[in-house]
Amino acid sequence: MPHTDSDFLTILHQDQVGGLQLVKDGQWIAVKPNPEALVINIGDLFQAWSNDCYKSVKHCAVTHPTKERFSAAYFLCPSYETVIESCSRPSVYRKFSFREYRQKVQEDVQLYGYKVGLSRFLV
Numbered sequence: 008m009p010h011t012d013s014d015f016l017t018i019l020h021q022d023q024v025g026g027l028q029l030v031k032d033g034q035w036i037a038v039k040p041n042p043e044a045l046v047i048n049i050g051d052l053f054q055a056w057s058n059d060c061y062k063s064v065k066h067c068a069v070t071h072p073t074k075e076r077f078s079a080a081y082f083l084c085p086s087y088e089t090v091i092e093s094c095s096r097p098s099v100y101r102k103f104s105f106r107e108y109r110q111k112v113q114e115d116v117q118l119y120g121y122k123v124g125l126s127r128f129l130v
């Protein structure tokens with residue numbers, strides 16, 4: 008399922024089977040598996056905090072037809088009370104708490120079946 012992560016940063020490890028894909032310049036590309044390396048994904052909060060300077064990457068994990076794949080993800084999130092606001096002006100997004108963000112994501116998924124994400128918080 009293509010998505011962006013609703014956190015600040017994701018630290019990811021995938022084994023040699025691979026399967027992680029991301030969108031670059033409008034095209035899906037496979038992330039070359041390297042069991043010796045960690046993949047660092049920028050999340051939605053990082054994007055908002057940087058005022059869109061850094062983008063939360065759209066990605067997904069696809070399974071191999073015959074080989075089992077293993078991946079482990081660590082989601083770096085602030086406390087729910089943390090207010091996300093960029094110090095750059097003009098600000099692309101209104102300030103919001105992580106709690107508010109998570110609630111909105113959950114609400115949208117329940118209502119529409121998908122995450123709307125940061126565009127809900129555009130100024």
Ligand SMILES: O=C(O)CCC(=O)C(=O)O
Pocket residue numbers: 012019021026027066067068078079080
């Ligand atoms: O399994 C993977 O390589 C990615 C998993 C992922 O994107 C996620 O859990 O948010």
Ligand SMILES: [Fe+2]
Pocket residue numbers: 010011012066
């Ligand atoms: Fe993800």
